[in-house]
Amino acid sequence: MKLSQLGVGEQGIIKEFTDLEMSVKLMEMGCLPGEVIKVDRVAPFGDPIAVSIAGYQLSLRKKEASTIELV
Amino acid sequence: MKNKLRVALVGNPNTGKSTIFNSLTGLNQKIGNFPGVTVDKKSGLSKMPDGEFIEIIDLPGTYSLYPKSADETIVFEVLSHKENPSFPDLVVVVADATNLKRNLLLYTQIADLGLPVIIALNMMDLAAKGNMDIDVDTLAKRLNIPIIPLAARKSQGIEALKNAIQYQTKMPLQLPTIDVEAIAPDLISDISDLLTIENSYVALQIAHQHEHLKYLSKTQIDQIKILVDKHQFHSQKAQASETIARYHFINDVLLDTVKYKSVALEENISNKIDHYLTHKIWGLVIFVGVLFAIFQSIFAWSEYPMFLIETVFVWLAEMGHQYLPSGALTNLLIDGVLAGLSGVMVFIPQIALLFAFISILEDTGYMSRVTFMLDRLMRKVGLSGKSVVPLIGGLACAVPSIMSARTIENWKDRMITIMVTPLVSCSARLPIYTLLISLVVPKKMLLGFINLQGLALMSLYLLSIVTAILVAWIMKGLIRSNLKSYFIMELPVYRLPRWNNVGITMYESVKTFVTQAGKVIIAVAIILWVLASYGPTNQFEKITQKYQSKTYISQYSSQEINRLIASEKLENSYAGLLGKSIEPGIKPLGFDWKIGIALITSFAAREVFVGTMATLYSVDGDATKMESVREKMAGAIRADTGEKVFTTATAFSLMIFYAFAMQCMSTMAVVYRETKSIKWPIIQFSYMLVLAYISSFIVYQLLK
Numbered sequence: 001m002k003l004s005q006l007g008v009g010e011q012g013i014i015k016e017f018t019d020l021e022m023s024v025k026l027m028e029m030g031c032l033p034g035e036v037i038k039v040d041r042v043a044p045f046g047d048p049i050a051v052s053i054a055g056y057q058l059s060l061r062k063k064e065a066s067t068i069e070l071v
Numbered sequence: 072m073k074n075k076l077r078v079a080l081v082g083n084p085n086t087g088k089s090t091i092f093n094s095l096t097g098l099n100q101k102i103g104n105f106p107g108v109t110v111d112k113k114s115g116l117s118k119m120p121d122g123e124f125i126e127i128i129d130l131p132g133t134y135s136l137y138p139k140s141a142d143e144t145i146v147f148e149v150l151s152h153k154e155n156p157s158f159p160d161l162v163v164v165v166a167d168a169t170n171l172k173r174n175l176l177l178y179t180q181i182a183d184l185g186l187p188v189i190i191a192l193n194m195m196d197l198a199a200k201g202n203m204d205i206d207v208d209t210l211a212k213r214l215n216i217p218i219i220p221l222a223a224r225k226s227q228g229i230e231a232l233k234n235a236i237q238y239q240t241k242m243p244l245q246l247p248t249i250d251v252e253a254i255a256p257d258l259i260s261d262i263s264d265l266l267t268i269e270n271s272y273v274a275l276q277i278a279h280q281h282e283h284l285k286y287l288s289k290t291q292i293d294q295i296k297i298l299v300d301k302h303q304f305h306s307q308k309a310q311a312s313e314t315i316a317r318y319h320f321i322n323d324v325l326l327d328t329v330k331y332k333s334v335a336l337e338e339n340i341s342n343k344i345d346h347y348l349t350h351k352i353w354g355l356v357i358f359v360g361v362l363f364a365i366f367q368s369i370f371a372w373s374e375y376p377m378f379l380i381e382t383v384f385v386w387l388a389e390m391g392h393q394y395l396p397s398g399a400l401t402n403l404l405i406d407g408v409l410a411g412l413s414g415v416m417v418f419i420p421q422i423a424l425l426f427a428f429i430s431i432l433e434d435t436g437y438m439s440r441v442t443f444m445l446d447r448l449m450r451k452v453g454l455s456g457k458s459v460v461p462l463i464g465g466l467a468c469a470v471p472s473i474m475s476a477r478t479i480e481n482w483k484d485r486m487i488t489i490m491v492t493p494l495v496s497c498s499a500r501l502p503i504y505t506l507l508i509s510l511v512v513p514k515k516m517l518l519g520f521i522n523l524q525g526l527a528l529m530s531l532y533l534l535s536i537v538t539a540i541l542v543a544w545i546m547k548g549l550i551r552s553n554l555k556s557y558f559i560m561e562l563p564v565y566r567l568p569r570w571n572n573v574g575i576t577m578y579e580s581v582k583t584f585v586t587q588a589g590k591v592i593i594a595v596a597i598i599l600w601v602l603a604s605y606g607p608t609n610q611f612e613k614i615t616q617k618y619q620s621k622t623y624i625s626q627y628s629s630q631e632i633n634r635l636i637a638s639e640k641l642e643n644s645y646a647g648l649l650g651k652s653i654e655p656g657i658k659p660l661g662f663d664w665k666i667g668i669a670l671i672t673s674f675a676a677r678e679v680f681v682g683t684m685a686t687l688y689s690v691d692g693d694a695t696k697m698e699s700v701r702e703k704m705a706g707a708i709r710a711d712t713g714e715k716v717f718t719t720a721t722a723f724s725l726m727i728f729y730a731f732a733m734q735c736m737s738t739m740a741v742v743y744r745e746t747k748s749i750k751w752p753i754i755q756f757s758y759m760l761v762l763a764y765i766s767s768f769i770v771y772q773l774l775k
Contacts, residue, residue, distance in 0.1 A: 020308065024137070024314065025139065027311065027314045027318070028135045029134060029559055030176075032315070032318055040342065041349060044352075045447040050443065055170055056562075057342075057564075058559065058560070058561055059439075059443045060557075
């Protein structure tokens, strides 16, 4: 299951990343394996999405969300 | 002066770093340049409790020492090179207490650089409200550094921070965080030997960042490259394992220093607000409403101050002409320098207001929602969600809008935004449009309710926006960038704006505009004045002699003669000769040499067009007397063909020319300042000129 496949309000636990370059940026922003990540909302035009992670809100494009593999 | 203590502020974006910087320095700030790089350096003086002044440097906000944008590269550049003129004696890491884990990542990196460091733990009030319990003393002991709790928005803790800065020792006391050498032991020792660096983490970062570090020589970079290859160092893999190790350390430290009780309260409120503000329909409706309100206010509130500024300058010019000895020097001072200066000053109210609104939008957190909502739409044409604000600001004035494009992290997105913003119809084009439309578009109603003149004006505005988007789309394919575009952005919780910050932003933007763009504008105004006031000497003498003859004196009043002299002198001035020399080039667009002069004189600023027309058509040189200019222009006849000069074809061709051509010295000056390269303003000027010429040509040939 990828983060991009979650619907609004759904949550999951980060397992790993499928893109090394993205993983480095995401981890710097607190997206670490083991963290709970929840989809809060989708932008009006369907992309990007807003997620709750590590106590704050982050927005990322769906393409980027598809590199996050969930448990 | 040289021994002044230098302190660098470092921290994540949205941590209140700029609030702390403003609290420490007040208006004692200056914006300069970091040598050799295209990043603004914000620094200021702060008075310590003991009366000594120290220098504070505000480094760009970043989530890590690994840079994601051009601005962020400066952080490691400054902190790792002792010879850098900004190298600090002490680093203050500003951390957001409500988001401690992510904020400590940057701290552990800074700590490992081996500089003396303290933490300013901001937003303690929010952390307490959010039922989060931080044991600051234990945390300070675990890291072995001073930690100062603050609530900077409420000005709490600033004095304590000043005390901590003042009493800080020159020795780094922090405990090591992770085993840096384990990441790449041989490479670190080789680089340390090569560059004689003592600190392992600096050596490791150089292994990652050597390609863009300005203080390394070409040979050094090549040598490091060889070492990196020799040890098969993989930058991203090393960075990933380093980040994971750092979070292990942080989790360990936080385990017995922070207790969470429930989800932060603020965030719940933000979530509820976002339900409406980023709603599929309401979100967009509210956004358009906010923009509408901002532009209404900018136009309405700046009208009176702008009028006041103009009045003051007109009065100054009158006083000058009355009391200063008449002569070339006085004319230069008043018609060149003073006129140029007033052209700059008159924009101050709009600039200050636009920046105040943008600063409020940013401060409250709404701007990141706009970016979030429109990113997809803008990405399709090669822009970013963050380009929306500069583009819309361009309707008022391109100058502050281009300055506001700084918030765009991606270099390519930012360049494209800067390149197309001047295409959006700004307020300076309005007088030209109104004058020309009233000349050729009948004051009629279409279908009984659509004002034809209004329709023409609106079409010009729409055309400008569509063109800007089209050009952006073309540039998307032309500009090469090896930086991958991505959109991982924090959505900060909503907060009330800090009026103090808004005030400082207004003050700083105006100061920057006046000092930077002002210099260029005045220089060009002086050159244009000289060109328009002087010509080949013998011709000027002939003109004066001609009007001294009895036939003229008996026929005209002295006022009229003066006007005729002025008109003929302009025709024979260097500017006039230039206008005539470009006439063959602009004839296919339907322009004669008089319009040519207007094109040249309004090169510095579009507004000059109306004034030049007034002078050329022997009306009082006063742009406010629009009606009489209009009549004279309507009656103007071409000398060669006997046809009207301002036909529908010529007027529309001219409007299109002004819509697309870069007739604005202030914009070019600010583009040069923002891109710090002469290349970009030249490219911009050229493409806009070509676009204007071709479009005008097509319009004229079609309507002729």
